[in-house]
Amino acid sequence: METVFSCEGLCKNYGKFQALNDLNMTIEKGSIYGFVGRNGAGKTTLIRMICGLQSPTSGSFELLGRKNNASDISKSRRRIGAVVESPAFYKDLSARDNLIQQFLMLGLPDTKGVDELLELVGLGDTGKKKARSFSLGMKQRLGIAIALCGNPDFIILDEPTNGLDPQGIID
Numbered sequence: 001m002e003t004v005f006s007c008e009g010l011c012k013n014y015g016k017f018q019a020l021n022d023l024n025m026t027i028e029k030g031s032i033y034g035f036v037g038r039n040g041a042g043k044t045t046l047i048r049m050i051c052g053l054q055s056p057t058s059g060s061f062e063l064l065g066r067k068n069n070a071s072d073i074s075k076s077r078r079r080i081g082a083v084v085e086s087p088a089f090y091k092d093l094s095a096r097d098n099l100i101q102q103f104l105m106l107g108l109p110d111t112k113g114v115d116e117l118l119e120l121v122g123l124g125d126t127g128k129k130k131a132r133s134f135s136l137g138m139k140q141r142l143g144i145a146i147a148l149c150g151n152p153d154f155i156i157l158d159e160p161t162n163g164l165d166p167q168g169i170i171d
Contacts, residue, residue: 002029002064004154005050009059012045019045023059029153044085047158051082064153078106081152083160087143091132095123095142098131102149113149121145136162 003026010023020042027033035043048054050063052073061068064076089098099114118124121141126134131142140162147155 003027003062004029004031004064005061007059007061010046010049010056010061011058012042012049012054013057020056027154044158047082047084047156050156051080051084052077053084079152080154080156081147081149082156082158083140083143083147084156084158087139087146089131089139089142089146092130094128095126095131095134095138095145098142099145099149102146106150108150113151117145117148120148 006026008024010020011018012020017040019040023042023046035041035046037043045054049056049061049068056068063073064079066073066076090101093101095118096114099117100111103109103111103114115124118126121144123138123141123145126138131139134142140160144157144160147157
């Protein structure tokens with residue numbers, strides 16, 4: 001089985017505060033992991049490191065076969081889909097147009113999968129409604145759909161149930 005992420009002795013300090021301390025783990029492709037912990041436990045910090053938004057203080061990790069300090073780590077990062085903290089999207093575009101933009105940014109000229117993704121996350125009936133008028137749950141669903149664009153090998157969702165109603169969590 002392919003390893004999508006592994007780390008050894010991963011640490012992250014913010015001044016004297018230690019957000020991650022000697023984390024060792026391996027995630028195989030197809031696995032589902034959930035990080036549970038209090039605020040400040042390092043969950044988002046780890047996700048931000050995987051996505052390249054922060055660097056470890058010490059230790060190392062491997063993402064889809066590349067070390068975190070490899071010059072071509074960006075090739076691995078192109079194979080992940082992520083929602084880190086709050087979903088990012090174009091507020092003045094519809095859900096469909098947001099996904100089309102994401103497809104184009106990923107270099108995917110064929111946008112046939114857009115409508116299927118919208119249906120998958122429960123936004124198939126939003127029409128031309130602009131994302132700025134979406135409820136918190138709809139915004140979260142849009143963020144998840146954006147993370148799924150391009151059929152990534154590794155999906156990272158930071159607090160994916162924020163704003164979702166009980167049925168939305170089940171979906």
